[in-house]
Structure formats: structure tokens, C-alpha cells
Amino acid sequence: MNGVHDLGGMHGLGPIAPPAQEPVFAHEWERRAFAMFVPLFGAGCFNVDEFRHAIERMTPTHYLEGSYYEHWLHAFETLLVEKGYMGPNELDDYIAKFKEKM
Amino acid sequence: MSHDHDHTAPPADIELRVKALESLLTEKGLIDPSALDELVDTYENRIGPRNGALVVAKAWADPEYKKRLLEDGTAAIAELGYSGVQGEDMVVVENTPTIHNMTVCTLCSCYPWPTLGLPPVWYKSAPYRSKVVIDPRGVLAEFGVSVPDSKEVRVWDSSAELRYLVLPERPAGTEGWSEEKLADLVTRDSMIGTGFPKSPSEIQ
Numbered sequence: 001m002n003g004v005h006d007l008g009g010m011h012g013l014g015p016i017a018p019p020a021q022e023p024v025f026a027h028e029w030e031r032r033a034f035a036m037f038v039p040l041f042g043a044g045c046f047n048v049d050e051f052r053h054a055i056e057r058m059t060p061t062h063y064l065e066g067s068y069y070e071h072w073l074h075a076f077e078t079l080l081v082e083k084g085y086m087g088p089n090e091l092d093d094y095i096a097k098f099k100e101k102m
Numbered sequence: 103m104s105h106d107h108d109h110t111a112p113p114a115d116i117e118l119r120v121k122a123l124e125s126l127l128t129e130k131g132l133i134d135p136s137a138l139d140e141l142v143d144t145y146e147n148r149i150g151p152r153n154g155a156l157v158v159a160k161a162w163a164d165p166e167y168k169k170r171l172l173e174d175g176t177a178a179i180a181e182l183g184y185s186g187v188q189g190e191d192m193v194v195v196e197n198t199p200t201i202h203n204m205t206v207c208t209l210c211s212c213y214p215w216p217t218l219g220l221p222p223v224w225y226k227s228a229p230y231r232s233k234v235v236i237d238p239r240g241v242l243a244e245f246g247v248s249v250p251d252s253k254e255v256r257v258w259d260s261s262a263e264l265r266y267l268v269l270p271e272r273p274a275g276t277e278g279w280s281e282e283k284l285a286d287l288v289t290r291d292s293m294i295g296t297g298f299p300k301s302p303s304e305i306q
Contacts, residue, residue, distance in 0.1 A: 035142050043132055045132065049262065094126045
């Protein structure tokens with residue numbers, strides 16, 4: 001798919017600006033998002049190609065503006081809904097209840 | 103980082119969304135939070151570029167190992183025990199006095215986890231992925247290093263299966279060093295191709 005993810009050779013995407021040091025994960029939510037991949041993959045919820053394709057189907061602006069693990073979150077949600085592991089509104093409904101408890 | 107968009111400060115709702123997803127999937131029996139803890143610990147604390155550094159050091163110290171490593175990277179790296187997810191098909195590319203190698207995944211974030219750990223943010227970000235294939239010398243300048251014009255620069259773009267590891271040149275003045283000590287010279291960036299090993303004076 002010739003989508004926005006096919007970045008090789010594009011101009012003007014800004015400086016690389018590599019930091020001298022950086023943590024493996026910048027936030028706790030990144031740790032959890034990263035780790036969720038393994039059991040979901042292991043349970044057969046999706047394969048690696050489907051996972052990448054879900055990221056490649058993000059809207060270009062969301063893709064370019066979202067951080068790396070936001071891409072992963074998007075892929076989890078997309079695939080879990082498409083494959084029937086959760087309903088289209090199930091996570092949003094769950095979050096609404098979650099907020100009430102907080 | 104000097105990006106216009108700050109990738110290190112996510113909106114609070116992402117934090118909440120991930121938390122809720124973990125809780126929902128736990129209720130569904132698809133994930134187990136303690137297994138997630140274990141995975142985080144493995145990739146945050148136990149698997150990292152020291153593994154790759156030991157592979158490089160062994161190749162520097164043992165010509166027979168180096169030969170095997172360049173012929174079949176996956177098998178030679180497995181000899182040291184660094185196999186598994188994202189390291190299933192490894193190709194090792196050797197830097198020489200006339201060739202400098204760099205690696206990238208222009209389409210996503212492919213990276214050899216068993217030897218280098220998880221990739222740094224810049225490796226997965228648009229500026230590096232877009233630029234390194236058309237202006238590798240410009241990228242090296244952003245990392246504060248350069249290679250002479252006489253040297254050919256080769257950029258290797260990962261495919262869905264293949265992962266690359268750069269075998270940097272052994273620094274001069276390290277004759278007779280142990281593999282452990284040689285490994286101290288090997289930086290993560292020297293195995294991606296955006297840097298070089300340390301010089302002996304930097305660690306002594």
C-alpha cells in the first residue's frame with residue numbers, strides 16, 4: 001500500500017534531533033501498550049502483517065502526528081473490533097464507566 | 103527534542119484509554135497483567151544493545167566466528183543465545199575501510215530486538231526514516247559524525263522479515279583485548295550505522 005507510512009525519500013519532515021540518552025519507555029502507558037501486543041498476538045487476535053496494515057490504514061494526519069505507541073493503540077482497537085473481540089463502542093462505553101469510578 | 107510536536111507529552115486520554123483497554127481485555131481473559139509486567143521487565147531491563155556488542159566483540163576477536171556471522175547471521179548470533187522475536191532472520195553487514203553501512207525501516211520500525219533491544223524513538227520517527235535513504239551523509243552530520251567522501255555509504259532498508267546489524271570496524275589500538283573489554287567500545291549507534299565504536303582512550 002502506497003500510504004503515508006511509506007516515508008522513504010520524503011523531504012521536509014524535520015530534524016532527527018537524537019537525544020544523548022533516552023529511556024526505553026517515556027511513559028507508563030507506553031509500557032502497557034507495548035506489552036499487550038505479545039499476548040494478543042499469541043492468542044491469535046491478529047498476525048504481524050495485519051497489525052502493520054492496521055497502522056498503515058490510519059489517516060495520514062493521525063499517523064504523522066501520533067507517537068509510536070499511539071499507532072499501536074490504534075491497531076489494537078481497529079483489529080479487536082474488526083475481528084469481533086470487542087464491539088465498536090465497547091471501549092468507549094467502558095471508559096465512560098471507568099471515569100465514573102475514578 | 104526539538105520537534106514542533108512534542109511526542110513525549112501525550113494527552114491524558116491516551117493514558118486512560120490504554121488503562122481501560124488493559125482492564126477490559128483482562129476481564130475478557132485475553133491478557134494477564136502480571137504477564138505484561140514480565141514482558142516490560144524483559145525489554146526494559148534485560149534485552150539491550152549489550153547483546154549486540156558482545157556479538158561484535160566476538161567477531162572482532164575470532165576470525166572464524168566473524169566468517170560464520172557474515173555468512174549466516176541468524177545462526178551465528180544464536181550461538182550466543184540472542185534469538186527470538188524480531189531476530190528470526192538476521193543479516194550482518196560489515197563496515198570496511200571503503201564501505202560504511204546504515205540500517206533503517208522506512209515503512210515502520212523493524213529492528214533486531216534480541217541484539218539491540220527496542221528501537222530508540224528517533225529510529226521509528228518520520229525524520230530519520232524519510233531522510234536516511236536519500237541523504238545518509240546528512241543524517242550522519244545530525245548525529246555529529248561523518249565518513250570520508252571516498253567511502254561508499256550503503257543504506258539497508260528492512261523488509262517485513264529481514265533485520266540488519268552493522269558490524270563496525272574494530273578500533274585501532276585494541277590488540278589483545280578481551281571480548282568483554284572490546285564490547286565496552288561498541289555503541290548501539292555503531293550497530294545501526296549512525297555512529298562509530300568508542301576509541302580506546304574513551305573507556306580507559
